[in-house]
Amino acid sequence: MERKSPIRITTEQFFHDIAGITFFTMRYFRNLFRSRFEFNEFILQCFRTGYNSLLLVGITALILGLVLTIQIRPIIADLGAEAWLPNMVFISVVTELGPVIFALLFAGKVGSGIGAELSSMRVTDQIDAMEVSATNPFNYLVVTRVTATTIMFPILVFLGDLLAFVGSFIGLKAYSDITFKLFYSRAFGDFFFSDIFPATIKTIFFGFFIGIISSYMGYFSGKGTEGVGRAANAAVVASSLVIFLLDLIAVEITDLIVY
Amino acid sequence: MEQDRILHISNLHKSFDGRKVIDGVDLSLISRENLVVLGKSGSGKSVIMKCIVRLLEPDQGSIHVFGTDVLNCSEKVLNTVRKRIGYLFQEGAMYDSMTVRENLLFPVKRDEKMRRLGEKALNEIVERNLESVGLIDAIDKLPAELSGGMKKRAGLARTLMLSPEMIIYDEPTTGLDPHTAGSINELILKVREIYDTSSVIITHDIKCARVTGDRLVILHDGKIIIGGTYEELKNSQDEEVSIFFN
Numbered sequence: 001m002e003r004k005s006p007i008r009i010t011t012e013q014f015f016h017d018i019a020g021i022t023f024f025t026m027r028y029f030r031n032l033f034r035s036r037f038e039f040n041e042f043i044l045q046c047f048r049t050g051y052n053s054l055l056l057v058g059i060t061a062l063i064l065g066l067v068l069t070i071q072i073r074p075i076i077a078d079l080g081a082e083a084w085l086p087n088m089v090f091i092s093v094v095t096e097l098g099p100v101i102f103a104l105l106f107a108g109k110v111g112s113g114i115g116a117e118l119s120s121m122r123v124t125d126q127i128d129a130m131e132v133s134a135t136n137p138f139n140y141l142v143v144t145r146v147t148a149t150t151i152m153f154p155i156l157v158f159l160g161d162l163l164a165f166v167g168s169f170i171g172l173k174a175y176s177d178i179t180f181k182l183f184y185s186r187a188f189g190d191f192f193f194s195d196i197f198p199a200t201i202k203t204i205f206f207g208f209f210i211g212i213i214s215s216y217m218g219y220f221s222g223k224g225t226e227g228v229g230r231a232a233n234a235a236v237v238a239s240s241l242v243i244f245l246l247d248l249i250a251v252e253i254t255d256l257i258v259y
Numbered sequence: 260m261e262q263d264r265i266l267h268i269s270n271l272h273k274s275f276d277g278r279k280v281i282d283g284v285d286l287s288l289i290s291r292e293n294l295v296v297l298g299k300s301g302s303g304k305s306v307i308m309k310c311i312v313r314l315l316e317p318d319q320g321s322i323h324v325f326g327t328d329v330l331n332c333s334e335k336v337l338n339t340v341r342k343r344i345g346y347l348f349q350e351g352a353m354y355d356s357m358t359v360r361e362n363l364l365f366p367v368k369r370d371e372k373m374r375r376l377g378e379k380a381l382n383e384i385v386e387r388n389l390e391s392v393g394l395i396d397a398i399d400k401l402p403a404e405l406s407g408g409m410k411k412r413a414g415l416a417r418t419l420m421l422s423p424e425m426i427i428y429d430e431p432t433t434g435l436d437p438h439t440a441g442s443i444n445e446l447i448l449k450v451r452e453i454y455d456t457s458s459v460i461i462t463h464d465i466k467c468a469r470v471t472g473d474r475l476v477i478l479h480d481g482k483i484i485i486g487g488t489y490e491e492l493k494n495s496q497d498e499e500v501s502i503f504f505n
Contacts, residue, residue: 036369121355129352129414132312133366133421134338 024216041144049110050152061160065167086187093164095199103206107239111214115235118218119228146211153207198254210239263290271320282481295472296461304461345418345426351410353402388416408439428460432467444470
């Protein structure tokens with residue numbers, strides 16, 4: 001039998017996964033609209049993916065706002081444009097840094113959890129057990145998780161943006177006597193709907209693809225406990241790559257439409 | 260006789276990565292019969308069972324369950340057939356995140372007919388089934404709190420929830436101490452008496468085969484090499500057969 005080179009195996013696996021995720025996504029939409037929606041499981045997954053990630057995203061957001069402000073302030077001050085600082089930090093957090101950094105955190109926490117959970121269910125025959133009892137494991141396990149990540153991630157980003165705003169204010173207040181009212185008016189002074197809308201759309205896609213990719217990696221894993229580790233790992237790596245790819249596409253589209 | 264036949268497998272073939280695992284298997288099961296499929300580990304016993312419920316697609320052959328060609332039917336028809344089959348997995352396959360009660364309620368809550376019975380009636384069925392497998396005290400425990408034998412009992416109770424007419428037992432006594440294995444064997448016989456089921460039991464445990472089986476077949480190199488009662492097989496001069504009995 002012909003022995004395949006590692007490069008060929010990796011390339012084949014890559015295209016196999018691309019095709020697999022495409023069919024998996026189509027199956028998600030088919031099940032979402034045609035099958036009975038598992039509402040209780042969906043609420044549980046919203047709690048797990050959203051509420052349980054709140055502290056992590058919140059602390060990161062607060063520090064992000066704080067650090068950005070402290071680091072940028074001296075440079076901006078040298079240029080005599082300190083009044084622009086709140087707006088600059090807020091726009092960079094809302095449009096770019098917030099969604100991407102929170103998405104990477106979300107992929108690490110929630111994506112790896114979904115990948116590991118589904119793959120361990122696969123390894124211990126739990127998914128097969130659902131299938132042979134004529135229930136729909138895809139509907140129960142995948143549709144609920146993907147819908148939950150798609151809805152909860154934009155909400156997390158919104159809350160994260162608010163906390164980054166607070167962090168930025170704390171950072172600036174430490175070096176100046178700016179009032180919250182003035183900080184608020186400067187932050188939102190040149191802030192437009194066109195800044196927030198593409199970023200929000202982007203977060204919906206981030207949440208959706210983190211859910212889909214992680215579920216795919218877990219649902220089709222195998223080969224014992226090693227498969228569980230690999231699924232969790234692959235969920236994070238693939239989701240992170242897709243986040244950057246989607247971000248690039250979103251920036252290009254926004255650039256074309258808005259400017 | 261033909262109408263009593265609830266499972267008929269003909270000329271079944273299955274390969275994995277070019278390696279033939281099942282090579283022309285023919286098998287049938289009649290009503291209320293306990294058929295034991297004996298074979299060494301990796302001989303393909305589980306593969307045949309997974310083909311029966313179409314968890315795996317065979318390369319060639321036909322499988323009729325309750326007269327339905329399960330390899331060439333719609334998903335809807337397949338699910339109707341699956342509801343009439345109970346499948347007890349090797350480790351019980353209990354859903355980790357649910358209690359034993361929730362595990363048992365899971366398939367019935369997703370069955371239109373059963374759901375109409377209402378919460379109270381379903382809970383009564385859960386309790387009755389757990390009592391019949393001797394596990395009523397574990398009703399609100401999580402699978403992680405159960406021993407290996409208890410998980411198999413709980414798994415069996417779950418398969419009984421949809422009142423199956425045929426049960427597939429995948430290595431029911433593997434990994435259990437002799438005492439617990441003995442109680443599982445008794446349970447298999449008890450389930451047939453109470454629930455009027457037919458069973459396919461795949462195992463390499465000769466004691467389990469002797470106690471539970473009406474008829475035994477031996478799978479070797481992907482083929483059924485012999486079939487008969489325990490006594491007939493025990494007296495066989497075939498070297499591959501005598502390995503199991505010595």
